[in-house]
Amino acid sequence: MPSHSNDTLPTSLFTAAQVRAMDRHAIDGLGIPGLELMHRAGTATFAALRRRWPDAKTLSVVCGPGNNGGDGYVIARLALAAGFDVRAYPVGPLERLRGDAAAAFAEYRDAEGPVLNFIPPGFEGAEILVDALLGTGLDRDVAGEYAAVIEAINDFPGGVVAVDIPSGLNADTGAVMGNAVHADLTVSFIGLKQGLFTGAGPAHCGEIVFDDLDTPPEVRLEQTPSSRLLRSGDFALPPRRRDAHKGQCGHVLVIGGECGYSGAARMAGEAAARIGAGLVSIATRAAHAALINLGRPELMAHGVESTEQLQPLLQRASVLAVGPGLGCSDWAKTLFDAAIASGKPLVVDADALNLLAEHPRSSDHWLLTPHPGEAARLLGLSAAEIQRDRFAAVTALQRRYGGIAVLKGAGTLIAGPAGVPHVARWGNPGMASGGMGDVLTGVIAGLLAQHLPPFEAACLGVRIHGQAGDLAASAGERGLLAGDVIEALRTCVNR
Ligand SMILES: NC(=O)C1=CN([C@@H]2O[C@H](COP(=O)(O)OP(=O)(O)OC[C@H]3O[C@@H](n4cnc5c(N)ncnc54)[C@H](O)[C@@H]3O)[C@@H](O)[C@H]2O)[C@H](O)CC1
Numbered sequence: 001m002p003s004h005s006n007d008t009l010p011t012s013l014f015t016a017a018q019v020r021a022m023d024r025h026a027i028d029g030l031g032i033p034g035l036e037l038m039h040r041a042g043t044a045t046f047a048a049l050r051r052r053w054p055d056a057k058t059l060s061v062v063c064g065p066g067n068n069g070g071d072g073y074v075i076a077r078l079a080l081a082a083g084f085d086v087r088a089y090p091v092g093p094l095e096r097l098r099g100d101a102a103a104a105f106a107e108y109r110d111a112e113g114p115v116l117n118f119i120p121p122g123f124e125g126a127e128i129l130v131d132a133l134l135g136t137g138l139d140r141d142v143a144g145e146y147a148a149v150i151e152a153i154n155d156f157p158g159g160v161v162a163v164d165i166p167s168g169l170n171a172d173t174g175a176v177m178g179n180a181v182h183a184d185l186t187v188s189f190i191g192l193k194q195g196l197f198t199g200a201g202p203a204h205c206g207e208i209v210f211d212d213l214d215t216p217p218e219v220r221l222e223q224t225p226s227s228r229l230l231r232s233g234d235f236a237l238p239p240r241r242r243d244a245h246k247g248q249c250g251h252v253l254v255i256g257g258e259c260g261y262s263g264a265a266r267m268a269g270e271a272a273a274r275i276g277a278g279l280v281s282i283a284t285r286a287a288h289a290a291l292i293n294l295g296r297p298e299l300m301a302h303g304v305e306s307t308e309q310l311q312p313l314l315q316r317a318s319v320l321a322v323g324p325g326l327g328c329s330d331w332a333k334t335l336f337d338a339a340i341a342s343g344k345p346l347v348v349d350a351d352a353l354n355l356l357a358e359h360p361r362s363s364d365h366w367l368l369t370p371h372p373g374e375a376a377r378l379l380g381l382s383a384a385e386i387q388r389d390r391f392a393a394v395t396a397l398q399r400r401y402g403g404i405a406v407l408k409g410a411g412t413l414i415a416g417p418a419g420v421p422h423v424a425r426w427g428n429p430g431m432a433s434g435g436m437g438d439v440l441t442g443v444i445a446g447l448l449a450q451h452l453p454p455f456e457a458a459c460l461g462v463r464i465h466g467q468a469g470d471l472a473a474s475a476g477e478r479g480l481l482a483g484d485v486i487e488a489l490r491t492c493v494n495r
């Protein structure tokens, strides 16, 4: 059955190899003929296409040399039978078609379906283009004719539907293998591939529809999910007791705000307060304390120039957030070391992550919230290597540094000491602006202060931060400011 929205997609995500094993289980174990599965895949894709573009009547299908291409020939035949003007463009030698794909091609030809050679620049006259070039069989960067066809698909002005996964997108990592199709709609089958939801996946997939091709749950239950998709209802805060008082809602201490960066510390503090922390203090350069306090009197701002001055604040706080605008000076190092030595749960972000990369150590009571560049420094890799396999990177961060690792970016990933990485789908490109990370740091710290376990605080924090960003972006993504997200937090945390 098809499911197609953030919260009705299955939460279990898999690798391509796992989904191929599911295909085999369905075919060899349950006796469902491969061609029957292919017919179901084509039917599910054509139905989703018609839901999305109900008035379309002309369709071009690009078919690769394998079973993804076979799905494409099924779609072409169904469109022909429904009265569409159809053109199928085989890519790769037709004589290489085998098994179910060859049978699907023969069925299309028997229905007198037009087959054309692809001639750049492309697919004149069609309203919709179906990408059935490559699916879970992708095993190397696309090149030559395949790269040219993907280029032409990406220049196509009409709607693009990707069969199972946009061609060129790595199903396991969400990385682009040379080049990848930008689809408006992706219809994925049998098991949801984790690469659709992180890295370049979200930008290439468009709307994601899942269809289990009426295979029984046992097909999926046989595989342990490689990761999980977060849902709106996951890890919600318990309702606040009527007799609650601020002492029960935790005390966050934000440590940061080097000269010129007081705003980062303030935004982290405001976010912690807006997510519901009972008390919020800021330890920052003396020159900033009055400024922050003036701007947001609910925050208790203290000028701290030494460990001695920091100690009483560390004692009073229940949760620390270290890094927003902290810089990497000796002042920063001294405060960061004192925060770690306090043994309090702490969220480590921004420059504190860079200090940690200089002096690696692990702990089980912190949460690291790097963006790909900070993760690269922490792992001694390049940012491109991090993005090439975000799941491997977030797992490596957690294994090496302990605690909880949050790898920010499209499809933020959260990894804890147990279980599999969790993937968040919220957020938008408008959030690629200064201060958004400071807000997330404050949100997670504020949830920790309200006694959520670390992994739940990280998952819920990422979700609410992204939802607030999406809510604030309803007035437009460009020009979205971190302050707008802070203002939207209260709506989202009280949903
Ligand atoms: N019966 C089933 O298993 C079902 C599968 N479904 C669809 O099948 C594809 C997976 O098909 P497969 O034949 O394994 O691979 P692809 O069609 O994805 O790739 C074809 C072929 O292409 C070669 N190849 C790999 N990478 C490249 C590259 N970069 N450039 C050129 N050629 C490349 C390689 O030899 C591959 O074998 C799955 O995604 C579904 O769409 C049905 O949907 C369900 C039943």
Ligand SMILES: [K+]
Binding pocket: 068, 131, 132, 133, 134, 135, 162, 163, 164, 165, 166, 167
């Ligand atoms: K495809």
